Amino acid sequence: MLTRRSVCLAGLLLSATPLAASAQSTLTLGMVIGTTGAFAGGEAPLVNGTKMAVAELNAKGGIGGKQINLVIEDTGSEQTGAVNAYNRILSQNPVAIMNTTLSGFVLSQMGTIQDEGIATFTGAASAQLAPDKKGVENLFRVRTSDALVPAQAARFALDTLGAKRIAILRANSEYGNGWRSAIEATLAARGVKPAASESFEGADRDVTPQLLRIKAADADVIIVAGDPPNHVVAVQQIKQLGLTAKVILSNGGVLPTTVKLYQPGAADGFYGTVDSVPGRDPAQAEWASRYRKQFNIEPDYSAAEYYDGVMMVAAAIGKAGADPKAIVKALRAIAAYKGVGNVYTFANKGDGGQGVALVQIKGGVIDLAGTVQ
Amino acid sequence: MLQTLLQVALTGATMGCIYALVALGFTLTIAAAGVVNFAYSEWVTYGAYIGVTLVAVLGLPLWLGLLLTVGLCAVMGYAFQVVVFAPLEGKHFLTTVSATIGVALAMQAAATLIWGPYALTLPTFFGTGSLTIGGVALFPHSLLIVGITAVLIAGMQRALTRTDIGLRLQAAAQDPVAARLMGIPIRRMRTLAYCLSAALAGLAGFMVAPLFVVTTTMGFGLMLKGFAATIVGGWGSLKGAVLGGLAVGLIEAFGAAYLSSEYKDSIAFAMIVVVLLLRPSGLFPERIAEKF
Amino acid sequence: MRMGAGLLLVALALPLVIGNNYQLGIAHQALILILLASGYNLLLGFTGLVSFGHIALFAIGAYTSAILVVTFGLPFLVGLVAAAVLTGVVGVLIAVPALRIKGHYLTLLTLALGEVIRLAIRGMESLTHGSAGFSGIPRPSLLGFAFRTGTELYYLLLACVVLGVLFIARLERSRFGRAFKAIRDGETAAEVCGVDTAAMKVLAFGLSAVFAGVAGGLYAHTMRFISPEFFSLSLTITLLAMVLIGGRGTVLGPVVGAVLLTVLPEWLRFVKDYYLIVFGLAIWACTMFLPQGLIGLATRVFARKGRPA
Numbered sequence: 018m019l020t021r022r023s024v025c026l027a028g029l030l031l032s033a034t035p036l037a038a039s040a041q042s043t044l045t046l047g048m049v050i051g052t053t054g055a056f057a058g059g060e061a062p063l064v065n066g067t068k069m070a071v072a073e074l075n076a077k078g079g080i081g082g083k084q085i086n087l088v089i090e091d092t093g094s095e096q097t098g099a100v101n102a103y104n105r106i107l108s109q110n111p112v113a114i115m116n117t118t119l120s121g122f123v124l125s126q127m128g129t130i131q132d133e134g135i136a137t138f139t140g141a142a143s144a145q146l147a148p149d150k151k152g153v154e155n156l157f158r159v160r161t162s163d164a165l166v167p168a169q170a171a172r173f174a175l176d177t178l179g180a181k182r183i184a185i186l187r188a189n190s191e192y193g194n195g196w197r198s199a200i201e202a203t204l205a206a207r208g209v210k211p212a213a214s215e216s217f218e219g220a221d222r223d224v225t226p227q228l229l230r231i232k233a234a235d236a237d238v239i240i241v242a243g244d245p246p247n248h249v250v251a252v253q254q255i256k257q258l259g260l261t262a263k264v265i266l267s268n269g270g271v272l273p274t275t276v277k278l279y280q281p282g283a284a285d286g287f288y289g290t291v292d293s294v295p296g297r298d299p300a301q302a303e304w305a306s307r308y309r310k311q312f313n314i315e316p317d318y319s320a321a322e323y324y325d326g327v328m329m330v331a332a333a334i335g336k337a338g339a340d341p342k343a344i345v346k347a348l349r350a351i352a353a354y355k356g357v358g359n360v361y362t363f364a365n366k367g368d369g370g371q372g373v374a375l376v377q378i379k380g381g382v383i384d385l386a387g388t389v390q
Numbered sequence: 391m392l393q394t395l396l397q398v399a400l401t402g403a404t405m406g407c408i409y410a411l412v413a414l415g416f417t418l419t420i421a422a423a424g425v426v427n428f429a430y431s432e433w434v435t436y437g438a439y440i441g442v443t444l445v446a447v448l449g450l451p452l453w454l455g456l457l458l459t460v461g462l463c464a465v466m467g468y469a470f471q472v473v474v475f476a477p478l479e480g481k482h483f484l485t486t487v488s489a490t491i492g493v494a495l496a497m498q499a500a501a502t503l504i505w506g507p508y509a510l511t512l513p514t515f516f517g518t519g520s521l522t523i524g525g526v527a528l529f530p531h532s533l534l535i536v537g538i539t540a541v542l543i544a545g546m547q548r549a550l551t552r553t554d555i556g557l558r559l560q561a562a563a564q565d566p567v568a569a570r571l572m573g574i575p576i577r578r579m580r581t582l583a584y585c586l587s588a589a590l591a592g593l594a595g596f597m598v599a600p601l602f603v604v605t606t607t608m609g610f611g612l613m614l615k616g617f618a619a620t621i622v623g624g625w626g627s628l629k630g631a632v633l634g635g636l637a638v639g640l641i642e643a644f645g646a647a648y649l650s651s652e653y654k655d656s657i658a659f660a661m662i663v664v665v666l667l668l669r670p671s672g673l674f675p676e677r678i679a680e681k682f
Numbered sequence: 683m684r685m686g687a688g689l690l691l692v693a694l695a696l697p698l699v700i701g702n703n704y705q706l707g708i709a710h711q712a713l714i715l716i717l718l719a720s721g722y723n724l725l726l727g728f729t730g731l732v733s734f735g736h737i738a739l740f741a742i743g744a745y746t747s748a749i750l751v752v753t754f755g756l757p758f759l760v761g762l763v764a765a766a767v768l769t770g771v772v773g774v775l776i777a778v779p780a781l782r783i784k785g786h787y788l789t790l791l792t793l794a795l796g797e798v799i800r801l802a803i804r805g806m807e808s809l810t811h812g813s814a815g816f817s818g819i820p821r822p823s824l825l826g827f828a829f830r831t832g833t834e835l836y837y838l839l840l841a842c843v844v845l846g847v848l849f850i851a852r853l854e855r856s857r858f859g860r861a862f863k864a865i866r867d868g869e870t871a872a873e874v875c876g877v878d879t880a881a882m883k884v885l886a887f888g889l890s891a892v893f894a895g896v897a898g899g900l901y902a903h904t905m906r907f908i909s910p911e912f913f914s915l916s917l918t919i920t921l922l923a924m925v926l927i928g929g930r931g932t933v934l935g936p937v938v939g940a941v942l943l944t945v946l947p948e949w950l951r952f953v954k955d956y957y958l959i960v961f962g963l964a965i966w967a968c969t970m971f972l973p974q975g976l977i978g979l980a981t982r983v984f985a986r987k988g989r990p991a
Contacts, residue, residue, distance in 0.1 A: 052507075052955060053499060053502055053507075053955060053958055054502075055605070055606070055607050057502060057507035058506075058507040058508045058509055058605070060507075061507050061508065090951075091951075091955075093947070093958075096905065096909075096912045097711050097905075098947075100707060100905065101704065101707055101708060101711075101948060104702075104703045104704035104707050105704045105948075105951075107702075107703065107704070108702055108704055121815055121907070121909050121911065121912070124815060124817050124907045124909075125905055125906070125907045127817070127906070127907065128906050129703065143814075145814060145817070151817060151818070189652060189813065190813050190911075191812075191813045191814045191815065191909075194812070194813060194814070195814075215651055216651060216652050217651060218654070218655055220611050221654075222405075222601060222602045223401055223404075223405055223642075223643070225397060225398060225401040225643070225647075226398055226401075226643060226646040226647035226651055227646070227651050229394050229397060229398070229647065230647075230651075233394075245509060245603070246509060246602070246603040246605065249511070249603050250601070250602070250603075253601070256520075257520045257527050257529050258397070258527050259520075259522065259527055274508045274509065275509075277511075278509060278510070278511045278603055280511075280513060280514060280517075280600070281513075426786075428919075474966075477970060478970065481973055482973070484732070484926055484930070485926070485969050485973050487922070487926070488922070488923055488926035488927060488965065488969045489965075489966050489969040489970060491919055491922070491923050491965065492923070492962045492963065492964070492965030492966030492967075492968070492969065493962060493963075493966050494962070495958060495961060495962030495965065496958070496959045496960075496961075496962025496963050496966070497962070498958070498962075499956075499957075499958030499959045499961075499962060500959050502955075503955060503956070503959075610915075610916070614793075614915065617790065617793075618790060618793070618794070621786055621787055621789075621790040622790075625785070625786050625787065653801070653805070655797065655801055656797075656798055656801045656802070656805075659794040659795075659797045659798045659801075660794075660798060662790065662791075662794040663779075663791060663794045663795060663798070666783060666787055666790065666791045666794075667779055667782070667783075667791075670782050670783045670784070670787055671787065672787065
């Protein structure tokens, strides 16, 4: 009674079985990232950083004599895709996994991440993923947490820019709302309240009403938090409406790919937060020039952080061997590791990178304006 | 106070014109061929991307880029008629919907492969400065959008009601059987409609590119607003599409300015619900017989 | 029907063949979507009402179950039933204003209402945690037995799906099913024949909402994390495609459509970055050459061979 089609369907599912993991002479490094879909642009630098590290290690003979085989699985920028991609990469028996930076996806994968115990690196910066909240032992964060960055922005505004009336313009998302809470908390500790707090939807391409209210509130510093397209719109309309306040953009606004999108001169003088500026750091000049040559774009900290992640895995394997549990233990012992993009501490429930830097846009390029640890 | 009102009105009008353009293009195929083209979002996106390629990569001046983009999009519309729509003629409208969904998916993925995953942009016409008159900031590019939309709509209105070809297009839309009996080439009229629709999409994409950011998903949100405008204005009515688009843009802007920017979307959708409950056939329905 | 029985046999045997979490995970998603698509088909395929707000009902089901189980500590079954009931009620509430509105206007109305609901879910931060998402949802558990492994969860979902599909099959053959189809094929004619179109439409909305609610609850406990962003409009488009490609207005159509559209993207991974293009073109080809959907193809194939479907 098995009908033709049901057999075909079964065949379809069976043929999705991936081939068994290959020979023991290579180590598999997994990567679960959005190569297609809405977030592909934001995650492309992470792929660059990872590829660069793998190529570098392989050129030096691999890790312990074994070449690294990088396997990339696409999340398709979807929740179900991210969960499936993580499950799929597990069947390749990776020694470690470089995971997507989207906090929502990481949270969706969390059950599997915890159950399987493979060292998983992520740039997801949501405060929810901190080790003492929903983070797990084998999840290693490389980006500075969203609990720290906005606080530094607020402090920069108060102390360095001498702001008296700070306005917040944020996306109505987990990211934007997280910035608002952190900024309000920092201000409250100084006995100050924001002069204005406005929000917009991530898909909005017009913030005129919000900016008009900020203008009416006489703000002297505006902090903008959102995704790259939100920053482009905000920058354009801040200039258009003649607001003279100083502006601090969140990380998405000062990525090299975003800065290219501003109309010429529109963002000059605007500040932004980053984890670090490997492109302008003299200590990283050699790395930065190699990156530029290989990928034809300006390097940014997110690429550097994934590069660092791979290097940390390599060091851990060198110390403790290729057993996944041993790798996790070795990684958890890391303290104050100075990578290209950040300084990482995982020991004692450390939350990874802690660096925050303030930059300023001048002539279409970002330049360091202050570093805080 | 008045300043704010005018500023918000200007923004609302600009966005409204964009939605009107999108709605107009979207409605053209509905009116002319009874086809709901879910690939329209990709037409807009491709218009923007083609514009970027011509201007940023090939270095053509903006005006030339705009004209070429519109032209190339019209060609794309023709290609769609031949490859996608002609074979689907006479089929149930849901069949066309799912076919265009599939095509849209493929086009969106292809865009990522052709132009890469990073966001792109176009420079604005007339640079980045803005004029300030009486405390109200006027952004030249926005004024251009409003201007082009007004000219275009007036032109289309004239063309549809005064020219020979326009009247034939209307006839083909309102009653294909009778039109055929009068000797009007239906297939050719529909092709014309698709080319026009695609050209409008390309225009919208190009004009919007400097204001929005050119990504593979930019068209989808616009098409949705266009869809809403189309229905609020009255299904199949070109005048309704335009007025619906303006209405949506203005409601959004005023809702955000005077009610709440946090709940702006909810307000806009709630208004749509109210309009539909009060006027179930839209605000300016056209009397095209619908078969249910 | 033979087709259905055959599919059921394959489905029952599947976990014996596929073992790893990856393939079981896809199977879970497919089963949940079968349930969702079947309910949607009731509205679209049987009654001819194109709703673009269905995903909001899916979200209500997911959040109801999540909140009741996690925040209030109620058992899974209570959460699921509550999800079904609450979503059904919302479905009926949507139906009432929708009665006056026809065709494409109904589509937009449901789209607008759906978005309002989704935004409301996001706004109720104290209950739903808003845009931060709702995490820590446990796997389902009945009478103390927790469906922790992939295989166990698979059979639970399969049981729900079988119940759901059997219900729809019975409904199709009943006078309700006939009433729905009468409305789809010609509302005025149906009225003339004595069908209470208003009541039937409300029933269609309510039942499809119940399916969405159950599917949503199961989704929450399978994925263990939900967020308002995931219940987006593009999921609506996918749902529409599932029903249309599988074969609208048939009982097994949504089953086939849901399975295909869940499995196919994963199966196409071997074409790497081109998989979405192939997928989109496959959908297009399917609608071009198989206007009755895949079920229609099967029916024709078997009819030609002289075997009843």
